[in-house]
Amino acid sequence: MATMQDVANLAGVSLSTVSYTLTGKRPVSAATRARIEAAMAELGFRRHAAARALAARRTHVLALAYPTYGVALGATLNDIVRGAVEAARESGYELVLWPVDSTEPEVLRELAGQRTADGVLLMEVALDDPRIEAVESVGVPCAMIGRTQDPGDRVWVDIDFEDALTQAVEHLWGLGHRSIAFLNRSQAQLDTHYGPAVRARDAYVAAMTEHGLDPLTVACDVTPPAGRRVGTELLASHRDLTALIVMNELALFGVASALREADLQVPRDFSVLAVAIAEDISQMYDRPLSFLAAPGPDQGRLAVRGLLDLIEGRTTTGGTNLRCALHPQSTTGPVPVP
Amino acid sequence: MATMQDVANLAGVSLSTVSYTLTGKRPVSAATRARIEAAMAELGFRRHAAARALAARRTHVLALAYPTYGVALGATLNDIVRGAVEAARESGYELVLWPVDSTEPEVLRELAGQRTADGVLLMEVALDDPRIEAVESVGVPCAMIGRTQDPGDRVWVDIDFEDALTQAVEHLWGLGHRSIAFLNRSQAQLDTHYGPAVRARDAYVAAMTEHGLDPLTVACDVTPPAGRRVGTELLASHRDLTALIVMNELALFGVASALREADLQVPRDFSVLAVAIAEDISQMYDRPLSFLAAPGPDQGRLAVRGLLDLIEGRTTTGGTNLRCALHPQSTTGPVPVP
DNA sequence: GCGCTTCGACGAAGCGCTTCGACAGAGTAT
DNA sequence: ATACTCTGTCGAAGCGCTTCGTCGAAGCGC
CATH class of the missing domain: 1.10.260.40 (lambda repressor-like DNA-binding domains)
Structure with missing residues (x-):
């Protein structure tokens, strides 16, 4: 060498x-x-990276804590990763993934404490996330994708769920739908006041109310079978329903089965709109899915920029909410005539 | 500090x-x-990791090249990651993930060349994988999960597809099935002689022939819609079929739809057996899926051990084929009586 | 031609650790 | 008592870089 x-x-x-x-x-x-x-x-x-890091007191490496449990669909996380990698490279940094779950903050403390990275990105941040303290306790800057209950003046990048659900309701309203249900994340997430689930539900209720419509929210575990079960029950108990907003990647696939079994043709008889999913996932659906695209790559990019501001001592942006872009495709259509 | x-x-x-x-x-x-x-x-x-690495000429870090494109389901990769992380920690190493796709070996050469890791693990290895040369060209040891056409005396850990398909055919044979089809990976993978697709197909054909049965193989793109399409066609053109072996994670979900649309009850009218999938994925299916579990964690573990043998100058094991364990659940049952 | 600045290059001092050789002192054998 | 081996500890020499202070050689105005 x-x-x-x-x-x-x-x-x-x-x-x-x-x-x-x-x-x-x-x-x-x-x-x-x-x-x-x-x-x-x-x-x-x-x-030689180690020699450089030692002399310059900077590794030029950013780490992203990457959960390996309970990640059924990689596409959503990977969108974020790709955005982050890109932004890091543009600034002369490398991004590496640390396979560490939210349940093991000590591993994170250890890794960060050895100063193998100049900063850490946390994804899938919970409302009260112990990882933040772990990373900050060893003096390493961190930024979050998602956000805690009280982010203070930390750097975070989140999805604008308020806007997303408003867009969703308005899109369906515009197509003439008046009976629109919302299939949310799991009850467990709601019970722990998990940000995305709560904010999306509240925004949905507000948007419906604003249009003079009755909101109908159902929680659903994040699996296809749960989606099928909940979907089937919902269709059976609310025969007047003509549209469903789904913010649950995996349940989405179960919903497709439920609709087929109920003999409802999409979008002729029924409309389905997915919220905050990655484009790759929309392509796994039966037919071109109407969806609000999660701004994954931008989340990654912005989080990296914010983290670098922190590292390089610039003034930081604080938090940012990113909008989802509506992609109306073949699963939403005009309300059926009775 | x-x-x-x-x-x-x-x-x-x-x-x-x-x-x-x-x-x-x-x-x-x-x-x-x-x-x-x-x-x-x-x-x-x-x-301080950098100082230690510089002085000891060893980073105590292992890197795993982690693809971020075309990974719809994270579970399979993550199983491998978890096994690898575990094995690395046991030996006092940390495992990090490098988000690098197979199409960008230069990034890998750069990363490895800076000696930020003592060794590199490659997953989803193609038959002629440019990443291997890239890593070895800068003098960094590497091990593969999967294997190239000619692995030489490199370290690799692969799935024993021959055994898996033999087990699959035998399980169904034992239940009385005589008309068993095999839904493979994509035609593109077969055309490029991608190891898993080719070896599985050949093993299936051999096992069927051995039992005096006619093999019937279909290729299928790795998406749910493709699975539904191919499944529907298959069921329509071969009405005598009573069982299907599927080695295509994503198509599996489309197959479920196809069966439902053809009004076939599983396992009463038809049996489905998935091959080489992660347990997490089996749980996403309608009902408890009969499957041959991919030895993901063991692949990760063994690959790390082999890589460490290489790094620490012990004699290496060369290659290992790992068996899939049969988990017969609720999607395979006795052949229906006509 | 003088002193002035500016540009480009050099040398040396670390960064925080590992590791080698050396050595004092205690234990053992003679 | 002598010679020897172990144990446990120390000091110093790097590992391959970055970076600071320095300085010669141009380039400039007058």
């Missing part, structure tokens, strides 16, 4: 000059730079 | 003694060790 000293020798310059061509922190003449670059290419030189 | 020197001062010993209590590479008396540990606790000392 060639070192910077080898490069310097071959190029006939001093070690520090090589360093400066690499970091750009001091000017280097074009001629010298060319010689150095030639030498680096010839030797196949690569900076 | 307390350094080892701070700990040494507080404990009244030399820096090197602190190091030796941490690494255990030289004996330290119980009394001294106790003083040092007390000092470390008091100062909240944590080893």
Whole structure:
């Protein structure tokens, strides 16, 4: 493994000059730079990350705590990851994933404490997330995707569920639907006041009320069989229903089965609109799904930018809510004529 | 941030003694060790990873190249990750995930070249995978989950598809089924001779032939809609079929729809057996799915062990094929009486 | 031609740890 | 008592970089 000293020798310059061509922190003449670059290419030189990190007191690595349990569909998380990776690279940082679940903050404390990353991104943040304290306790900056009950002046990026559900109700209202139900996340999430579930429900109720409609919310476990069960019950007990808003990735697939079994053709007899799902997931559905796209890549990107502001001592943006874009496709249509 | 020197001062010993209590590479008396540990606790000392890596020429980090595109279901990959994390920790290593797709070996070369990890694990290895050369070109050991056309004496851990399909056919044969089809991965994968698809198909054909049965294989894109389409066609064109072996995670869900639409009750009228899927995925099915469990955690574990053998200069195991365990549940049953 | 600034390059001092050689003192064998 | 081996500890030399202070050589106005 060639070192910077080898490069310097071959190029006939001093070690520090090589360093400066690499970091750009001091000017280097074009001629010298060319010689150095030639030498680096010839030797196949690569900076030794540990040495760099030690000397510069910066690893140029950002870590994203990546849950490995209970992640049935990778697409949603991966959208975020891709946005984050991109933003990090643009700023000369690498993003790595730490496979750590929310239940093991100690692992996070250990990892962060060794200073293997300059900052940590937390995804799927719970209302009272012990990981934040763990990371901050060892003096490492962190940013969250989602947000805690009281984020203070921390950096966070969340989805604008209020806007998303307003858009959803309005889209269906515009198509003539007057009986629109909302299939939410699990009761357990509601019971613990999990932000997305609560905020989406409240926004849905508000939007319905505003249009003079009766809201109808059902909680549903995050699995296809649960979606099928809940969907079937819902269709049986509310025969006047013509549209369903679903904010539950996995239940969505069960809902499709329930509709088929109830002999309802989509969108002729019934409309389905998914909220806050990744585009990849919409493509797994029977037919082109009408959906409000979760801003996954942007969430990742913005969270990284905010984290870098924190790391590099710039003033931070605080929190941001990101809108979901409506993609009306083939599962929403005009209300059926009776 | 307390350094080892701070700990040494507080404990009244030399820096090197602190190091030796941490690494255990030289004996330290119980009394001294106790003083040092007390000092470390008091100062909240944590080893600086970069300094350690630089001095020891070892990062104690293993990287797993983690694809973020085309991963609809995270469960399968995550099983592997969990096994790998566990095995790494047992040996005093941390596992991190590098979000790098198979299509960008250069990123991998860059990352590995900076020596931020002592070894790299590759998952979803293709027959001719450019990532292997990329990692090895910078002198970093690597191990694969799956395997290339010609793995040479590299370390790999794969699924024993021959055994899995033999088990599958035998399970159904035992239940009296004589008309058993096999729903494979995509035609594209078969065309490129992708190992799992080819080996599974060949093993299925062999097992069927051995029992004097006619094999019937269909390729299917890895999406639920494709599974529904192919499933529907298959059921329509082969009315005598009583069982289907599926080795296609996502198509599986489409197959469920196809069966329901064809008014076939499972397992009364028809049996479905999934091959090489993660247990989490089996739980997403309508009813308790009969399946051959992919040995994900064991794949991760063994791959890590093999990689560590390589890194620490022990003799390596070469390749290993892991068996899938049969979990007969509620989607396979006796052949229906005509 | 003088002193002035500016540019580009150099040398050396660390960053926080591991590890090697050395060595004092206790234990054992002679 | 002598010579020897262990144990447990210390000091110092790096690991491969970044970065600070420094300084020669141009380039400039007058």
